[in-house]
């Protein structure tokens with residue numbers, strides 16, 4: 001079986017990057033299918049009493065019971081697209097090889113048309129995700145940095161550059177210790193990310 005190479009970015013909490021998770025052809029094909037075949041949404045959100053338009057597009061997908069609250073709104077997942085389900089199975093098999101027995105029942109797909117589109121600072125620590133969630137993020141298209149900063153203490157912020165076809169593992173404890181953001185940058189090109197999660201059914 002194909003063995004994936006991992007870079008250890010942090011040991012505690014575990015933050016790992018597999019730059020060559022998908023090869024070029026696989027990554028190109030999944031990017032094209034997800035871009036062309038999903039109904040990308042740009043929801044309006046109320047934050048601090050003001051209406052905002054999401055500065056990216058997204059699709060929430062998963063098993064029917066994986067309902068989720070995000071930024072004050074309830075989302076019922078779309079059924080699995082075959083390309084997303086294929087990536088999910090690959091991610092789970094790849095994590096099993098490094099003894100991370102994750103099962104993901106949902107994925108948030110984010111579509112950034114160019115470097116202006118973004119995601120602000122947050123941790124994926126909603127109660128629906130349980131105590132110490134494991135999040136696996138697959139990146140397709142334009143390579144951009146995920147900015148990370150520590151919530152406590154004096155550790156410096158840092159960038160994790162996410163190449164086309166890469167897999168980032170944010171292991172148990174990452175969401176409690178760190179926030180992350182995809183900040184705007186003068187970089188051209190479409191990028192799609194898939195952040196796999198396990199939602200504890202209500």
Ligand SMILES: O=C(O)CCC(=O)C(=O)O
Nearest residue numbers: 108110124137182193195
């Ligand atoms: O696009 C990315 O790589 C970040 C996405 C993210 O943080 C999320 O979906 O929670």
Ligand SMILES: [Fe+2]
Nearest residue numbers: 123124180195
């Ligand atoms: Fe996130």
